[in-house]
Amino acid sequence: MxxxxxxxxxxxxxxxxxxxxxxxxxxxxxxxxxxxxxxxxxxxxxxxxxxxxxxxxxxxxxxxxxxxxxxxxxxxxxxxxxxxxxxxxxxxxxxxxxxxxxxxxxxxxxxxxxxxxxxxxxxxxxxxxxxxxxxxxxxxxxxxxxxxxxxxxxxxxxxxxxxxxxAGGADPEPTRLIPRVLAAARDGEVLRINGDGGAVRDxxxxxxxxxxxxxxxxxxxxxxxxxxxxxGSGCGTSILDVIAAAERVTGRTVRRIHGPAAPEPGVLIGDPNKAIAELGWRPSHSGIDEIVADTWRALSAR
The missing domain is CATH 3.40.50.720 (NAD(P)-binding Rossmann-like Domain)
Structure with a gap:
């Protein structure tokens, strides 16, 4: 078509x-x-x-x-x-x-x-x-x-x-979580986290x-x-999970400090089962380590 x-x-x-x-x-x-x-x-x-x-x-x-x-x-x-x-x-x-x-x-x-x-x-x-x-x-x-x-x-x-x-690849929004975490790993800067880092996203x-x-x-x-x-992926990943994945992928420590919690939902996860059943599609590349590794490659190539 x-x-x-x-x-x-x-x-x-x-x-x-x-x-x-x-x-x-x-x-x-x-x-x-x-x-x-x-x-x-x-x-x-x-x-x-x-x-x-x-x-x-x-x-x-x-x-x-x-x-x-x-x-x-x-x-x-x-x-x-x-x-x-x-x-x-x-x-x-x-x-x-x-x-x-x-x-x-x-x-x-x-x-x-x-x-x-x-x-x-x-x-x-x-x-x-x-x-x-x-x-x-x-x-x-x-x-x-x-x-x-x-x-x-x-x-x-x-x-x-x-x-x-x-997420993944050459994400153009450096203010989003995964690019921010990886930039902190690359540059050795301190990452500021709202709350305890337990907020979960898909x-x-x-x-x-x-x-x-x-x-x-x-x-x-x-x-x-x-x-x-x-x-969506159907999987929940916390801020701390993203940081842990970044440390695994990069081999570097992400230094961080915790600020006051932001007024935001604790958990937001999508259920993709209707799409999986009807579209012949599935989120086959959406493990957090693969997303982070792909973003890291793009960030390192700049």
């Missing part, structure tokens, strides 16, 4: 392009700057999410869309929420309109597990009630509603992918995330049907 990937120049977008190519598809990369080079892309098309004419050109002639473009900083969204609804929600609506005009019948939407908020029952499944804790999550949930509503008119088959914490290797998108494209339902998957 010829598959348009919006946000193809981003961390997950580049990996999705590569996974689609590996799976035998023809990925078309949609980027904001035409000069961007995307490994594995059969073609690069320049378009902005809020440019209706550009979007129509971008989706012309494709069989499916993997929609990953958007804004993704939760804290920023609290301080300045309107751009998140303009881009994440409004941009998705504009894309759906362009797809309808060009007769594109399949979409896979990248969303976020943060929509669930901080549920007491873990792991989180597709049945877990939505409780978006910030404007970023709310804007993605609104985009999900738009995709589902459009699918139910019969003009579209849709899959929503709620991703957990994607880390998903970037390669597993990308493979899930390729599987969703191949199993996208018929027009009139929409479905949703949690894509």
């Amino acid at each position: 010829k598959v348009l990937v919006t946000g193809a120049s981003g961390y997950v977008g580049r990996a999705v392009v590569g996974a689609l190519r590996t799976a035998g598809h023809e990925p078309v990369a949609m980027v904001r700057a035409a000069r961007a080079e995307i490994d594995g892309a059969a073609e690069v098309r320049e378009a902005e999410l809020l440019d209706a004419e550009g979007l129509r050109r971008a989706v012309s002639g494709v069989d499916a869309v993997c929609h990953l473009a958007g804004l993704g900083l939760a804290r920023e969204s609290v301080a300045d929420p309107l751009p998140y609804f303009r881009v994440n929600t409004g941009g998705t609506v504009a894309l759906l309109e362009a797809m309808a005009e060009e007769g594109v019948l399949r979409i896979v939407l990248a969303s976020t597990g943060s929509i669930y908020g901080s549920p007491e029952v873990q792991p989180m499944g597709e049945w877990t009630p939505d409780a978006p804790p910030h404007p970023y999550a709310a804007s993605k949930l609104a985009a999900e509603f738009a995709v589902a509503a459009q699918a139910r008119t019969g003009v579209l088959g849709a899959v929503v992918v709620r991703l957990l914490n994607v 880390y998903l290797h970037i390669a597993d995330a990308a493979a899930a998108f390729a599987a969703c494209v191949e199993r996208c339902p018929e027009p009139g049907v929409d479905t949703r998957y949690i894509i």
Whole structure:
């Protein structure tokens, strides 16, 4: 299939392009700057999410869309929420309109597990009630509603992918936990930890995330049907577990100090069993040592 990937120049977008190519598809990369080079892309098309004419050109002639473009900083969204609804929600609506005009019948939407908020029952499944804790999550949930509503008119088959914490490789966000821990190991700096280091999260290797998108494209339902998957490892890893993995991988000691605990959930883990059962996919690279080792290789190559 010829598959348009919006946000193809981003961390997950580049990996999705590569996974689609590996799976035998023809990925078309949609980027904001035409000069961007995307490994594995059969073609690069320049378009902005809020440019209706550009979007129509971008989706012309494709069989499916993997929609990953958007804004993704939760804290920023609290301080300045309107751009998140303009881009994440409004941009998705504009894309759906362009797809309808060009007769594109399949979409896979990248969303976020943060929509669930901080549920007491873990792991989180597709049945877990939505409780978006910030404007970023709310804007993605609104985009999900738009995709589902459009699918139910019969003009579209849709899959929503709620991703957990994607990690591994050349992670572009140095403020995230795994890059911070490895930078401390490399530089000998002291790592500051909020609380006792017991907060548990679900880390998903970037390669597993990308493979899930390729599987969703191949199993996208018929027009009139929409479905949703949690894509995570299903495993809980604490901050101290990440530090221990970093010390094993690097052979170095991570010096650390503990500050006051942050107001955050103690445990957030996704249940990927529906995706495993229905997509022919599984998180085969998401052990914490493999994620940390892959990130360490990328960090050491800079």
